[in-house]
Amino acid sequence: MTVSSVSVAVHVANELLLLLPEKAVFWPAQGMLIIADIHFGKAASFRALGVPVPRGTTTENLAGLDALIEQHGARHVVFLGDFLHARAAHASSTQLAMLTWRNTRRDLRLTLVRGNHDKRAGDPAAALGIELVDEPHQIGPFAFCHHPDLDMESNAAYALAGHVHPAWVLATRFDSLRLPCFVVGSHRMILPSFGSFTGGHTVKREAGDTIFVTSGEAVHSVR
Template identity: 70%
Template sequence: MTVAGSVAIEVGGERLELLPQRAVYWARESLLAIADIHFGKAAAFRSFGIPVPRGTTSENLDALDALVDATGAHHVLFLGDFLHARAAHAAGTQAAMLAWRRRRCDLILTLVRGNHDRHAGDPAAVLGIDLVDEPYTVGSFSFCHHPDVDAPGYVLAGHVHPVYVLATRFDALRLPCFIVGMRRMILPSFGSFTGGHAMRPDEGDRIFVTSGEAVHSVR
């Protein structure tokens, strides 16, 4: 199923869709790849007395629901940093995730552990998430958290939360982006409270920005 505003590319001998919702869909495997959702990040900030908005867990879960429905994905693969910190194990955050999982009990969920996951600890076993270390290779793709991992397949990774700056003489706009190279792709962060890092692409990299409604090639 093609999602409105998506862009199809071929890497690793396979067709992938870059989705406006900051994710990648591999139709042949019915697999949705998502990087850096960072559940519990807002709760972690609040635990240090920093006033940040509530509701980010529900916002992330609603966005995930919409994307699963739009693609018809059977498998969601998280490219690391599923949990932000130990504060993500707070009762409210865990209850929201468990309620979502019960509604989506038919989904296969896989987490490639990232650096934040190692500090936060593994998700609760009741969530039914398969836990793997990078590189996790399926067919011609190696799913990782870090983009620079030595892997046998074409790498799909996250970690750096890439954004691209579109600038004129009078204004500038930072947009989440996909960085597509010869041997690896870096996905933008999926989480609603994660920020972004302006990237300088390597020679030969292609850049695809997303406005949230459509993906556009800018290089």
């Protein structure tokens, strides 16, 4: 069964980017899929502390990633930090799932812009073949970051960042709904957290920001 989804095209830094309902961004000109805060091994980290949380989140994240790569023909995936959640993410079951997936995607270029959780968790296994860089990492007109509040005054590049796990509340007089969102400003974009079991932080719109919420099936601008 094929499930169609509705993305939104935005133009920033004179480039076309697609905001995807699956909480990712695709840069068609570069064949690049941009992912924020996938947090591999978060559930395993909680279980290591004795918290009974569901299994299977790593498999779910990999399946979601795979689907987007296939759908858009991505050649390069850039992770905007927090690839691993904690040192417990190096558990054998988590590592085996990632390595098994990587062996099916050996031609795919992977880049990780280290985030705060990556510094605590340690770098991913070398066998995953991931290029490891620090923020800001510039490609073309974009500075790939983890922290959206990184001092970019000396850098004219447009920042793409994560870290916040942004969410937006849609409310009526009688009900409300909290959805992941993209925050698109004049100098930076904040992506929602891609990972399952990662939660979200309700954001406020700053001057010049456009908010795009995702239902999982379509992206909509918020007026």
